[in-house]
Amino acid sequence: MDETQLIKGIQQGDRKAFQILVENYQRMVVNTCLGIVHNKADAEDLAQDVFLEIFRNAENFRGEAKISTWLYRIATNRSLNFIRNNKRKRFFQSIEETFIGGRNRTNEISETPTDQPDRNITDQQRADMLYRAIDKLPEKQRTAFTLNKYEELPYQQIAEIMDISLASVESLIHRAKKNLQEQLLDCYKKKCV
Amino acid sequence: MKHDYIQNDLIFYLDNELSVEKKMVVEKHLEECADCRSLLVFLQDGMQVIEKEKDPEASHFFYTRLSARLEEKPKFQAQSQWLQLLQPAVFSLLLVIGIYGGLKIGSNASFPKLNQPATIGIQMLNDFETEPIESFLLDKL
Numbered sequence: 001m002d003e004t005q006l007i008k009g010i011q012q013g014d015r016k017a018f019q020i021l022v023e024n025y026q027r028m029v030v031n032t033c034l035g036i037v038h039n040k041a042d043a044e045d046l047a048q049d050v051f052l053e054i055f056r057n058a059e060n061f062r063g064e065a066k067i068s069t070w071l072y073r074i075a076t077n078r079s080l081n082f083i084r085n086n087k088r089k090r091f092f093q094s095i096e097e098t099f100i101g102g103r104n105r106t107n108e109i110s111e112t113p114t115d116q117p118d119r120n121i122t123d124q125q126r127a128d129m130l131y132r133a134i135d136k137l138p139e140k141q142r143t144a145f146t147l148n149k150y151e152e153l154p155y156q157q158i159a160e161i162m163d164i165s166l167a168s169v170e171s172l173i174h175r176a177k178k179n180l181q182e183q184l185l186d187c188y189k190k191k192c193v
Numbered sequence: 194m195k196h197d198y199i200q201n202d203l204i205f206y207l208d209n210e211l212s213v214e215k216k217m218v219v220e221k222h223l224e225e226c227a228d229c230r231s232l233l234v235f236l237q238d239g240m241q242v243i244e245k246e247k248d249p250e251a252s253h254f255f256y257t258r259l260s261a262r263l264e265e266k267p268k269f270q271a272q273s274q275w276l277q278l279l280q281p282a283v284f285s286l287l288l289v290i291g292i293y294g295g296l297k298i299g300s301n302a303s304f305p306k307l308n309q310p311a312t313i314g315i316q317m318l319n320d321f322e323t324e325p326i327e328s329f330l331l332d333k334l
Contacts, residue, residue, distance in 0.1 A: 026251060
């Protein structure tokens with residue numbers, strides 16, 4: 001089944017076509033979300049939201065771009081929204097703690113995105129350091145960097161996904177790397193790991 | 194100065210994005226400078242995190258969970274559509290009942306006739322007539 005048939009099937013509500021699409025692109029979508037949120041469970045939930053959106057809004061797909069481009073766009077947008085919402089929640093939570101006092105840890109959103117028990121302390125610290133550095137990048141730099149590093153996409157494809165020029169992608173990734181290096185260098189000097 | 198110059202390019206050196214000349218300069222410096230070598234290892238280890246994290250093992254129940262969500266969502270949507278209609282209807286009804294109740298209570302209330310409170314007021318004023326202020330003050334003395 002090619003892409004056009006898949007989309008036609010999904011537009012007609014064909015669950016089998018949808019299952020094939022999910023199986024073909026699940027890894028790609030989860031990996032993209034993971035590159036932005038750095039938590040496997042959250043990345044899977046977001047990937048599910050992405051596929052649900054595809055199933056419900058399949059009629060909006062005009063076939064001008066590849067399915068993967070469409071999926072990458074939704075995955076990055078949803079992941080960035082997730083990060084924004086978490087930041088907002090943390091902000092209100094900190095206000096609440098300031099005024100009400102005491103910490104209700106039961107519903108707290110994890111500050112550190114990593115929760116992989118199989119990692120040793122140094123690995124965990126190193127991962128946290130890198131994620132903090134990535135999280136500090138402006139959204140466009142983060143998106144371009146993630147698509148390039150996690151999905152190993154060529155600059156041209158990133159330009160199509162982000163709907164910007166090739167030169168802009170080059171500039172975004174260059175600046176992202178510069179910023180990351182600056183932060184990691186700072187961390188190295190302060191011996192934070 | 195040389196350290197800063199080299200250190201600013203290490204991430205590009207790791208990604209093999211430097212020109213041949215620049216790459217040679219960096220490599221030559223790294224041979225001589227232990228501090229920059231140590232920083233290179235630090236950066237390398239940091240960036241390795243991405244390699245370790247990416248491409249996680251696929252979840253076996255991904256589609257099963259997705260399929261379940263596909264089933265339950267329309268129900269929720271239908272329910273929320275009902276709620277969206279029901280909420281303003283209930284609020285409007287409560288508002289109408291409130292206004293009607295207010296009017297009903299208002300029409301049933303008996304207002305005191307103008308003469309009645311006037312007489313009370315007059316009686317109080319007439320107390321002065323029965324007991325003039327001068328005699329009141331003289332009594333106190």
